[in-house]
Amino acid sequence: MTLGAEDRLAIHELIALHGHLVDEGELDRLDDLFTADVVYDASDLGHGSMHGLEAVRDAARAMGERGTVGHHVTNVILTEVGEDQVRARSKAIGIKADGTSGSVRYEDVIVRGEKGWRINRRKVAARRTPSGANDANKRPE
Structure with missing residues (x-):
């Protein structure tokens, strides 16, 4: 399968x-985003x-007032892994109500089904x- 521009745009x-x-x-619309059997691993958080x-x-x-007020996703990279299946890596910045922020990486498995x-x-x-701090190729000083 070659992922065409239309599919790439739909996934982005x-x-x-x-x-x-x-x-x-709009939590009642999460089925527009996830499969019914989604596994959402937020263990690192x-x-x-x-x-x-x-x-x-x-x-x-349950997050209530502690939840993030702004999710901003960037740097989306798609890799085809099979018929109607793609892996996506992206970065996200989250903003809390108190103005603090954080950065995460999303690692997704995305599948095409009857609903797209x-x-x-x-x-x-x-x-x-x-x-x-993560640079494995640092030169000694």
């Missing part, structure tokens, strides 16, 4: 949709792994160290 818009739905509290749409909705509702492209698995990994 799908990834962007997450912030719009969650930030606006201390929220565990959620299985299924209702678990993702419940977790978002949907995220079937999402792993969220927090960025906690600057890139210079």
